[in-house]
Amino acid sequence: MARVTITQVAAHAGVSVASASRALNGLIASPQTVAKVQHAAEKLGYVADATAQSLKRGRTNQLAYAVADIGNPVYVEMMTAVERVVSASGYRLVLSSMGTLSSSVDVVRDLSRGYVDGMILSPLRVTDELLAVLAKTPVPVVVLGHLPGRQSIDNVRADSLTAMRLVVDHLVAEGRSDVAFVNGPSDTTPGAFRRDGFAAAVAAHPEILARSVEAEDFTIAAGYAAARLVLSEESRPDAIVAANDLIGIGAIRAAEDFGLSIPGDIAVTGIDNTELAGVVRPGLTSVDLGAEERGRAAAELLLKRIMDPERPAHTIAIAPSLVVRGSSHARMPDPAPSPTREHTEHTDLNEEREAG
Amino acid sequence: MARVTITQVAAHAGVSVASASRALNGLIASPQTVAKVQHAAEKLGYVADATAQSLKRGRTNQLAYAVADIGNPVYVEMMTAVERVVSASGYRLVLSSMGTLSSSVDVVRDLSRGYVDGMILSPLRVTDELLAVLAKTPVPVVVLGHLPGRQSIDNVRADSLTAMRLVVDHLVAEGRSDVAFVNGPSDTTPGAFRRDGFAAAVAAHPEILARSVEAEDFTIAAGYAAARLVLSEESRPDAIVAANDLIGIGAIRAAEDFGLSIPGDIAVTGIDNTELAGVVRPGLTSVDLGAEERGRAAAELLLKRIMDPERPAHTIAIAPSLVVRGSSHARMPDPAPSPTREHTEHTDLNEEREAG
DNA sequence: GCATCCACTGTAAACGTTTACAGCACTCGA
DNA sequence: TCGAGTGCTGTAAACGTTTACAGTGGATGC
Secondary structure, three states: OOOHHHHHHHHOOOOHHHHHHHHHHHOOOOOHHHHHHHHHHHHHHOOOOOHHHHHHHHHOEEOOOOOOOOOOOOOOHHHHHHHHHHHHHOOOOEEEEOOOOOHHHHHHHHHHOOOOOOOEEEOOOOHHHHHHHHHOOOOOOEOOOOOOOOOOOOEEEEEEHHHHHHHHHHHHOOOOOOEEEEEEOOOOOOOOOOOOHHHHHOOOOOOEEEEEEOOOOOHHHHHHHHHHHHHHOOOOOOOEEEEOOHHHHHHHHHHHHOOOOOOOOEEEEEEOHHHHHHHHHOOOEEEEOOOOHHHHHHHHHHHHHHOOOOOOOOOEEOEEEEEOOOOOOOOOOOOOOOHHHHHOOOOOOOEEEOOO | OOOOOOOOHHHOOOHHHHHHHHHHOOOOOHHHHHHHHHHHHHHHOOOOOHHHHHHHHHOEEEEEEEEOOOHHHHHHHHHHHHHHHHHHHHOOOEEEEEOOOOHHHHHHHHOOOOOEEEEEEOOOOHHHHHHHHHHOOOOOOOEEOOOOOOOOOOOEEEEEHHHHHHHHHHHHHHHEEEEEEEEEEOOOOOHHHHHHHHHHHHHOOOOOEEEEEEEEOOOHHHHHHHHHHHHOOOOOOEEEEEOOOOHHHHHHHHHHEEEEEEEOOOOOEEEEEOOOHHHOOOOOOEEOOOOHHHHHHHHHHHHHHHOOOOOOEEEEEOEEEEEOOOOOOOOOOOOOOOHHHHHHEEEEEOOOEEEO
16 A cells, blocks of 8 residues: 555656646646546545645644543533534644643643644643643643633633632532532642632631542542542532532532432532432532534634634633532422433423522 | 744754754754754744654554544544544544544545555445455545454454344343344444344244334434334233443333333333443443444554555454343442443443353 | 836745755774 | 774655645637
């Protein structure tokens, strides 16, 4: 399978490479030339080399979505939304993970070398080093997640503070008075904001007790372990606020292990409103941070920036909304699995309650 | 942020581009030259352009993992395994999804244009057209999933037939006698093999009743809908065999809706042994098809082929193993969420039973 | 019949690298 | 003193494309 070049196609068609190129790209060329060239290309199995084309054209038609934690379904959801938008604009989306294997800085630096025409980043931690690299990267970047201070970087963020207020207010309204927060690592961006959001939210309710613990990471297993710790304390909380759905599901399992009924003995809430929240029993009350909408917004921001690199940086914040399920509300029957998130959020059957 | 080229670096360092290139790539060059060039590169913020480098070197150092259904956690698991292997060999892994937006044929054709040095494919459907494209693509390919006939394509496959036998034998051993199979679309590769596997497995037990139904796709929601159909029939089965974990989870929810106790009234099993199987209650008995191992094997196969393109094609089949949980076995306490799959499969606490 | 335009074509120069090749200066052994 | 070797350097050609430019021939306008 040796590579066949446009030179061979041109020779086979009896025209110059320039004519061949023009014919193949639908530029000005006579019908006979087009026919000859297309026939030759077909026969030889010619496909234009992407690297050569990219080098000459100065763009790759590829965009990247770089994500820290692909194990979390919420990122898959965002990616799907991103892909829908960018593929409609003729770009191919590639996903690169920046996990334990490669630091986010390395990934950005690498992607900046010309592999892609733009990138969307969902980093778990925003370090000064990362900001420095982002500031000087020549390729358009959108950060999907909170950025500190005033950066001139396009940015789409969830509103974790409001999210925490929504759950805490909800729990208080449900009569809970001793709330434990199971955070993910607080040195991550979501961890930090949810920590602060929780603090602010409980401060508004001086009548309730509040405590916090930190899970190793944002996974079910870590949430399970951290929740066990909380539940082992002598005075048990009557509500667990988890920093995301995975931790929340771990907490449900831990409570179950302790023989506690949910929501009778203890309420549990999550964040992200992933499909999983509707699938576990009891259904996990969660705050929808608009993953789909954030993904879409980020993609659109990126496309606009590619169109107009001089454009001032925008920051878009998506409003969260509370989705109440059985894990926090006794009289809430848990609904059936629905084919799409849209239906879950606005179900005709009114099996879920939305607030916020 | 205009692109800075090696020519500028060379000029700034007062050497030729050749020397600059050699210095930057650690080839033979005097210490003074290296110092000057590195200093200049640093100062100007030079990063080598990836497309130019790829064009000249004839490789991109990128590999692709193309997957049909990124919403299914089992593919995420395989991807993680793939990434571990390829990144250890200095390659960057990009994921491209071939879903509803772009056909697998298009994705392969596109990737064949030189974007990547090799690819691993997990197609849901293997059409003749896809096989034709694969046969003539110039870039190394490994297919992760069953291939028909004798293709000269590196191939890693699960053993769906044995998997189905494992679950059916298990259910029969547990005393079930009326088993309903909820398949995914049977025009997909996994769907077809699981259909056939189920047929063969029940044929070995002439004493039991068997029936089948097909879900729209391999998702929770589709599994839920299909299971409802099965459960609505006048004579209800006492076991549901789902074609994968997501469908199985949907089936658990459906059974719950019908007020059935699991496994008392009805047993449910899945396939893939994803993390979710251990998280839902009751725990979902599932067959582990060795996703992690398959991913690793596929990656290694790909690396070997890149090393030696003339190498004969290999086919690797991974043996499945049954993981029994509460959904099919009354006396089975469901274990705690574990931090890793490895632990889940070989737990010291013996909370799960492995067979097969 | 001449100039003008038009549709099309080929030549050649790019894009930013890497690298084969030749050349240079110097050292070393004979 | 010479030849060969060594260590480094610059020139220039490639990689496979696209595209600016300068034609070409023929049709068309007057």
